[in-house]
Amino acid sequence: MAYATNVGVVTVIATEGLTKRYPRVTALDRLTVDIKTGVTGLVGANGAGKSTLIKILLGLSPATEGGAKVLGLDVATEGAAIRAGVGYMPEHDCLPPDVSATELVVHMARMSGMPPTAARERTADTLRHVGLYEERYRPIGGYSTGMKQRVKLAQALVHDPKLVLLDEPTNGLDPVGRDEMLGLIRRVHTDFGISVLVTSHLLGELERTSDHIVVIDGGTLLRADSTSDFTQATAALAVEVTDSEEQLLEKLTAAGLTAHSDGRLLLVDIAGDETYDTVRDAVAELGVGLVRMEQRRHRIAEIFRGESHDSAA
Amino acid sequence: MTAQPDVTPDVIHDIGYRHYDGPRLGRAYARRSLYSQSLRGAYGLGRSAKSKVLPMILFAVMCAPAAIIVAVAIGTSMTKLPVEYTRYAIIMQAVISLFLAAQAPQSVSLDLRFKVTPLYFSRPIERIDYVAAKFAALATALFALTAIPVAILYVGALLAKFDFGSQTAGFAKALVAELLLSLLYAGLGLLIAALTPRRGFGVAAIIAVFTLSYGAVSSVQAVASVQGNPGAIGWLGLFSPITLIDGVQTWWLGSTSSYVDAAGPDSALAGVVFLVVLLAVIGGSFGLLMRRYRKVGLS
Numbered sequence: 024m025a026y027a028t029n030v031g032v033v034t035v036i037a038t039e040g041l042t043k044r045y046p047r048v049t050a051l052d053r054l055t056v057d058i059k060t061g062v063t064g065l066v067g068a069n070g071a072g073k074s075t076l077i078k079i080l081l082g083l084s085p086a087t088e089g090g091a092k093v094l095g096l097d098v099a100t101e102g103a104a105i106r107a108g109v110g111y112m113p114e115h116d117c118l119p120p121d122v123s124a125t126e127l128v129v130h131m132a133r134m135s136g137m138p139p140t141a142a143r144e145r146t147a148d149t150l151r152h153v154g155l156y157e158e159r160y161r162p163i164g165g166y167s168t169g170m171k172q173r174v175k176l177a178q179a180l181v182h183d184p185k186l187v188l189l190d191e192p193t194n195g196l197d198p199v200g201r202d203e204m205l206g207l208i209r210r211v212h213t214d215f216g217i218s219v220l221v222t223s224h225l226l227g228e229l230e231r232t233s234d235h236i237v238v239i240d241g242g243t244l245l246r247a248d249s250t251s252d253f254t255q256a257t258a259a260l261a262v263e264v265t266d267s268e269e270q271l272l273e274k275l276t277a278a279g280l281t282a283h284s285d286g287r288l289l290l291v292d293i294a295g296d297e298t299y300d301t302v303r304d305a306v307a308e309l310g311v312g313l314v315r316m317e318q319r320r321h322r323i324a325e326i327f328r329g330e331s332h333d334s335a336a
Numbered sequence: 337m338t339a340q341p342d343v344t345p346d347v348i349h350d351i352g353y354r355h356y357d358g359p360r361l362g363r364a365y366a367r368r369s370l371y372s373q374s375l376r377g378a379y380g381l382g383r384s385a386k387s388k389v390l391p392m393i394l395f396a397v398m399c400a401p402a403a404i405i406v407a408v409a410i411g412t413s414m415t416k417l418p419v420e421y422t423r424y425a426i427i428m429q430a431v432i433s434l435f436l437a438a439q440a441p442q443s444v445s446l447d448l449r450f451k452v453t454p455l456y457f458s459r460p461i462e463r464i465d466y467v468a469a470k471f472a473a474l475a476t477a478l479f480a481l482t483a484i485p486v487a488i489l490y491v492g493a494l495l496a497k498f499d500f501g502s503q504t505a506g507f508a509k510a511l512v513a514e515l516l517l518s519l520l521y522a523g524l525g526l527l528i529a530a531l532t533p534r535r536g537f538g539v540a541a542i543i544a545v546f547t548l549s550y551g552a553v554s555s556v557q558a559v560a561s562v563q564g565n566p567g568a569i570g571w572l573g574l575f576s577p578i579t580l581i582d583g584v585q586t587w588w589l590g591s592t593s594s595y596v597d598a599a600g601p602d603s604a605l606a607g608v609v610f611l612v613v614l615l616a617v618i619g620g621s622f623g624l625l626m627r628r629y630r631k632v633g634l635s
Contacts, residue, residue, distance in 0.1 A: 081458055103460045107360060111458035119450045121384060133369040134459045136360040145356060152353060162384075178455060183356035215353040 035060055035186050035218045040089030043075050050075040052242040062212045064229030064236045065222040072242040073222040077188050081106055094185055110179030114190035120164025124155055124174045128181050135182035149177045153207060169200040189221040205232045262289040262302055265312035274305040367465040374473030378439045394435045395481060398428055402485035406492025417493055421510035422591035425482045425517055429578045433546040435481055440525030441538030443470055449533035453632050467625045471522055478518035486510045509589040516614060517581045523621030524577060530628050549576035561596040569599040570606055574613055583610040
């Protein structure tokens with residue numbers, strides 16, 4: 024993958040035995056994880072400790088035990104310096120309805136210490152980058168959920184941070200809005216050069232966006248890996264044809280592919296780009312209709328389940 | 337010339353992401369920015385036309401009597417203003433309370449209701465910066481509301497060629513009193529407003545606290561007057577914001593009390609108690625606001 028050859032890879036977040044206990048619940052339990060530059064997906068069910076981790080990383084909530092460094096700065100003592108170089112997009116609504124996106128983002132840029140002129144220029148740039156144009160002068164109260172999410176992202180980016188922490192940025196979006204937001208998040212790293220930590224409780228949606236995936240559950244680290252490691256084992260192509268599934272299975276096996284049937288679907292392990300050609304040719308030779316051919320979704324979900332069983336065993 | 341057309345598909349790079357390497361001005365600048373934004377907001381500046389209406393009307397209502405008094409003073413042959421400088425804010429207290437009731441919730445309730453505070457606290461500024469900026473901004477807005485009409489009176493008095501020394505002394509005293517009043521009102525108003533994310537509740541609660549406490553204190557003072565107990569009249573003044581200010585300025589600044597029978601704090605001890613209580617309420621409301629925002633944090 025691209026990040027492996029990227030010479031700029033450094034650790035942006037490092038936690039060491041990070042523990043956070045509340046009177047009745049342990050939100051984080053000896054979490055040790057290293058997060059590099061790039062897009063990192065932080066996956067966990069609701070209550071897994073994602074938001075607690077973000078609060079600690081911003082230096083706003085002290086750890087009970089252990090420690091963490093963000094951009095090389097200690098969360099316990101250098102919170103203000105961390106927050107100067109980090110952007111944060113909250114999970115919930117956080118936008119006043121009576122001001123325009125421009126006014127809000129300019130104000131927030133100034134709260135990050137940007138001089139007035141720079142704040143206005145950066146606001147105009149950032150809002151355009153997240154895809155808000157003429158509507159940015161209208162009060163936020165009239166925006167759609169997708170537009171509001173963009174404003175929230177813009178205020179996290181306006182001061183040109185080195186890292187942004189995005190808490191459930193796809194929450195409340197419809198499938199199209201979700202894809203657009205994920206594409207935007209990808210661009211934050213590839214085009215803007217800003218590292219991203221993005222949380223989600225939906226396991227499937229982060230795999231296309233993230234270079235790395237960190238899975239936490241009950242405040243403990245379940246797995247941290249690059250996305251390719253996660254998906255390699257089960258990278259599969261689901262093929263559905265109108266007829267003759269068995270002959271197709273034989274043909275594919277004969278062509279050296281690993282495949283098995285799953286109901287009406289054939290699951291073919293992807294050995295490389297040529298796999299698609301092999302499948303297409305085999306289907307064409309049989310003369311049957313190809314209903315669909317798609318990469319299987321929720322692969323991470325399967326791994327996640329597998330890991331849970333392993334760790335439980 | 338190299339092949340220029342190659343550049344065309346890359347047009348997006350012209351509007352591509354640019355990093356910022358200019359100055360970052362830190363907490364003090366952010367605090368000042370929040371202060372000026374909140375101060376302007378108190379008069380509806382930088383906000384919708386609708387939000388300018390009420391503060392501007394109240395400001396005009398505060399200034400109008402002063403302008404009329406000045407016109408009369410210059411037009412007739414008075415030798416001094418018909419109203420003491422320090423008395424002006426007491427007379428106009430209902431307008432000041434209305435302004436506070438409208439603008440204190442505007443300043444803090446919206447941030448709480450729409451959970452904007454996480455956007456502040458995820459930046460380098462700290463809780464104390466936020467609270468101090470909001471407090472100072474509202475106090476400044478109130479000071480402008482109370483001091484500008486008094487300044488109109490003062491300018492009018494000078495134009496009418498009243499005695500310069502005594503007029504200036506009276507004006508200076510009024511400024512001190514109004515500074516204290518602004519701090520007291522801003523502290524209490526913000527504290528009440530910050531308790532509820534609902535602006536309507538905040539408005540109602542501030543009006544209730546200020547008018548009910550004044551009403552209660554005045555009526556009990558009237559009872560004390562009937563029963564011939566001037567000492568009690570003075571002490572009762574501690575229990576409402578405007579009578580607290582009145583007591584302090586009567587004792588410390590030598591103005592005429594507007595209490596029943598003009599009975600201000602009846603001794604030096606009483607005067608000191610008034611001043612201490614006033615300062616304690618201002619400091620206490622700041623401390624309680626800080627506590628209130630400790631809970632708000634990121635959630």
